[in-house]
Amino acid sequence: MSISLLTNTSTPAGHRAWSCGRCGRKFNSLTGTVFENAKRALWRWVVFIRLMCFNVQLDACAELCGISHQTAWEWRHRVMATVDGYQDRIVLGGKVWIDEMYVTDSDLKGDPGWRPKKGLSKNKICIAVAIDARKNVVAVRCGHGKPSAKRIKEALLPHIAEGSEIFHDMEKSHRSLVEAVRGIDRPCKADTRDPEYLEHMAMVNNLCSWVRRYLRGYVGMDLKYLQSYLNWYAYLFRxxxxxEKWPKVERVLRHLFMADASFRSSRKRDNPYTG
Known part of the structure; x- marks a missing residue:
């Protein structure tokens, strides 16, 4: 293919551009990445990604990067689009701890008949979580309310290697998962006053706390994007x-440049204050 430089050798954002001498198609070094069509200088993206690594609020990201709130919202979802499906490749093995955590379905608060309920009502979104001894993590949205054995298997079965040693809190829904992976059953009755339970389940209990703290940083999140936020958490955790081996900002940038992903948004449809 014959490549010739364009007469105007840079895009509005200052990126070098080329054209194909055969088909005339114009492209630059960011074509095919989530940075395609970005009209801002790359250094602003580097600052933005550094802030995303610390889960900084959108208002702060927008101000520190010199961009609008809407642009910050779109950049966040461009980045998250690169980790859609990231957890599909994660398989935990060896010693694996599993549990569930719950967040309030704030969308239901807008219903005229909505009233807060105690316990694990259907107003709560279930998130199935798992972590192994190597600190690989999985966090998957798992419907509303207390999960059935079928829902737990759908959420976690693809992520646990056969024969794994599975630690859990004796929920009935966990037993079928252990059987499905032909795993070694390590049940421990949930009792926060029992030092043995706290010791055996510390890995996954800590994970639940970390995920909960992470999600609290996104007040007003549109829950249709919840799994995307969980994917970003799992990626960032790794x-x-x-x-110490790979500086995080450089590693994230490399991932974004190599990811085959795109994000399209409609400014009329999506509200940046709820996502």
Whole structure:
């Protein structure tokens, strides 16, 4: 293919551009990445990604990067689009801890008949979580209310290797998962006053606390994007785990440049204050 430089050798954002001498198609070094069509200088993206690594609020990201709230919202979802499906490749093995955590379905608060309920009502969204001894993590949205054995298997079965040693809090729905992976059953009755339970389940209990704290940082999140936020958490957890080996910002940037992903938004449809 014959490549010739364009007469105007840079895009509005200052990126070098080329054209194909055969088909005339114009492209630059960011074509095919989530940065395609971005009209801002790349250094602003680097600052934005650094802030995303610390889960900074959108208002702060917008101000520090010199962009609008709407643009910050779109950039966040461009980045998250690169980790859609990331957890599909994660398989935990060896010693694996599993549990569930719950967040309030704030969307239901807008219904005229909505009233807060105690316990694990259908107003709560269930998130199935798992972590192994190597600190690989999985967090998957798992419907509303207390999950059935079928829902737990749909959420976690693809992510646990056969024969794994599975630690859990004796929920009935967990037993079928252990059987499905032909795993070693390590039940422990949930009792926060029992030091043995706290010791055996510390890995996954800590994970639940970390995920809950992470989600609290996104007040007003549109819950249709919840799984995307969980995917970003799982990805970032691994990046931070290996921070001594691979500097996190450089690693995230490399991932974004190589990811085959795109994000399209309609400004009329999507509200940046709820996502």
């Amino acid at each position: 990046v931070k785990r290996d921070d």
